[in-house]
Amino acid sequence: MTADLTSATSELLRHVRETVEANERWRAQTLNLIASENVLSPAARSVLDSDFQHRYAEGHPGGRYYEGTQYLDEIERLSREVMQRIFRVTWADVRPISGTVANEAVFSRLVPQGATAIAHTVATGGHISHARIGSLGKRTKNILEWPMSADGYSIDVDAARDLIHKEQPAIAVLGRSLFLFPEPVAELAAVCAETGTRLFYDGAHVLGLIAAGTFQDPLHEGADILCGSTHKTFFGPQRGMVLTTGQDEKLNNTLDKGVFPGSSSNHHLFSLPALLVSALEVESFGQDYARATIANAQALGAALAAKGFAVACPERGYSESHQVAVDVEPFGGGKKASARLCEQDIICNMNLLPGEPGKRAFDPKGIRLGVQEMTRFGMGPDEMEAMADLMHGALSGDRDVRSEVAALRARFPEVRYAYSVSDLQ
Numbered sequence: 001m002t003a004d005l006t007s008a009t010s011e012l013l014r015h016v017r018e019t020v021e022a023n024e025r026w027r028a029q030t031l032n033l034i035a036s037e038n039v040l041s042p043a044a045r046s047v048l049d050s051d052f053q054h055r056y057a058e059g060h061p062g063g064r065y066y067e068g069t070q071y072l073d074e075i076e077r078l079s080r081e082v083m084q085r086i087f088r089v090t091w092a093d094v095r096p097i098s099g100t101v102a103n104e105a106v107f108s109r110l111v112p113q114g115a116t117a118i119a120h121t122v123a124t125g126g127h128i129s130h131a132r133i134g135s136l137g138k139r140t141k142n143i144l145e146w147p148m149s150a151d152g153y154s155i156d157v158d159a160a161r162d163l164i165h166k167e168q169p170a171i172a173v174l175g176r177s178l179f180l181f182p183e184p185v186a187e188l189a190a191v192c193a194e195t196g197t198r199l200f201y202d203g204a205h206v207l208g209l210i211a212a213g214t215f216q217d218p219l220h221e222g223a224d225i226l227c228g229s230t231h232k233t234f235f236g237p238q239r240g241m242v243l244t245t246g247q248d249e250k251l252n253n254t255l256d257k258g259v260f261p262g263s264s265s266n267h268h269l270f271s272l273p274a275l276l277v278s279a280l281e282v283e284s285f286g287q288d289y290a291r292a293t294i295a296n297a298q299a300l301g302a303a304l305a306a307k308g309f310a311v312a313c314p315e316r317g318y319s320e321s322h323q324v325a326v327d328v329e330p331f332g333g334g335k336k337a338s339a340r341l342c343e344q345d346i347i348c349n350m351n352l353l354p355g356e357p358g359k360r361a362f363d364p365k366g367i368r369l370g371v372q373e374m375t376r377f378g379m380g381p382d383e384m385e386a387m388a389d390l391m392h393g394a395l396s397g398d399r400d401v402r403s404e405v406a407a408l409r410a411r412f413p414e415v416r417y418a419y420s421v422s423d424l425q
C-alpha cells in the first residue's frame with residue numbers, strides 16, 4: 001500500500017534516498033585517508049540488516065533478562081570466542097557499542113571520583129575520551145600528562161616511571177588517536193604493579209594491528225585492560241570491545257558491570273553478526289593486511305617527504321602503524337590544507353601535532369593520514385607514491401586532480417582481505 005503523501009513529504013523521502021546514494025557514488029571516487037575509518041566486506045554487510053535490528057538482549061548469552069534471544073546468544077557466544085582466540089586471552093566483552101563506550105565502562109568502574117590519572121593530551125595524540133571534557137573527566141579533573149620524548153611522539157620512559165612512582169595514579173592511560181609508534185607497556189607495567197595503578201591501553205586505532213601481532217601485544221606485555229574500536233584497523237562494523245587476559249576474575253566482574261548496566265542496555269544487536277564475520281576475516285587475512293598497511297604508511301611517508309612535505313619522524317621511518325603525520329603549515333595549516341584536499345576528493349583530517357597548544361585544535365599545524373582503508377581496497381606502495389603526487393599537486397598549485405584521483409580509485413573497486421558473499425552460502 002502506498003501512503004497518501006503530501007508532495008513535500010514525498011520530495012523529502014526521495015531526497016533521503018538520493019542523499020544516501022550520492023554519498024555512495026562520491027565515496028567510490030575519492031581517496032579516503034581518515035585514519036579512524038575503514039570499510040566492511042560485502043560478506044560482512046550481507047548480514048548487517050536483519051531482525052536483530054529490532055531486538056534487545058541485556059545480560060549474557062544464557063543469562064538474559066528477556067526471552068527470545070537464542071539466535072543472538074549463538075552469535076554473541078561465537079563473537080566472544082573468536083575474539084578471545086584472536087587476542088590470545090580468555091576474557092572479551094563484545095557488547096560496548098563503540099570505543100568511547102568501552103572506555104566509559106572502564107573509567108566509570110576503575111577511577112574513583114577525583115582520583116589521579118595519567119593520559120596523553122590531545123596534542124600528543126590522546127583521545128577526547130581521555131580528556132577533562134571527556135569520559136575520564138567525568139570521574140576526575142586530576143589528569144596528569146605523560147612526559148614525552150624530544151620529538152613528542154613517544155613517552156619518556158624514565159620520566160614516566162618517576163611520575164607514576166611519585167603520584168601513584170589510579171589509572172595510567174596509554175594509546176592514542178595520533179599513534180605512530182608502540183607504547184612502552186612492558187617498561188611501565190612493573191612500576192604500575194608496585195603503585196597499584198591500573199595500566200589501561202586504548203587500542204581503538206591499532207586494534208587490527210594488535211590482532212595481527214604486527215604492532216604490539218599490550219595485554220601480554222603487562223597492560224591490565226585493552227579497549228578498542230572494531231572499525232578502524234580492525235575492519236568490522238562500528239562497535240567497541242573490552243579485553244583482559246582473563247586471569248583476574250575480580251577485574252573481569254568489575255568491567256562486566258561497567259559495560260552492562262553501566263554504559264549500555266541494548267547493544268546494537270544488528271551489527272554483531274557483521275562483527276563476527278569481520279573477526280573471522282581478521283583471523284584469516286589480518287596478518288597480510290596489517291603488514292601491507294604498515295608498509296603503505298611508511299611508503300606514503302617517504303613519498304610525501306620526497307615531494308618536500310614535512311612528514312613527522314623521518315629518522316624513525318615515519319611510522320610503525322597505519323598513520324603518518326604531516327606539518328602543513330607551509331600550505332596554510334591543517335584546516336586549510338584538509339579542506340583543499342577534500343575539494344579535490346582526497347579526504348583526511350586536520351590534527352594537532354605534538355607541542356601545539358590545545359586551543360589550536362580548530363586550526364592546527366598538521367594533518368593526519370591513515371592508509372588502512374585504501375590498503376583494504378588493495379592499494380600498495382606504487383599507489384602511495386601516486387597519492388603523494390596528487391596531494392602535492394592539489395596543495396602546491398592550482399592543479400585540479402579530481403579526475404586523476406577518480407582514475408586511481410577506480411582501479412581498486414573491491415574490498416580485499418575479505419570473504420565473498422558466496423562463502424556464507
Ligand SMILES: *Cc1c(COP(=O)(O)O)cnc(C)c1O
Nearest residue numbers: 098099100127176177202204229
Ligand atoms: C577513535 C578513538 C576512540 C573512540 O572510538 P569510537 O569507537 O569512535 O567511540 C577511543 N580512543 C581512541 C584513542 C580513539 O582514537
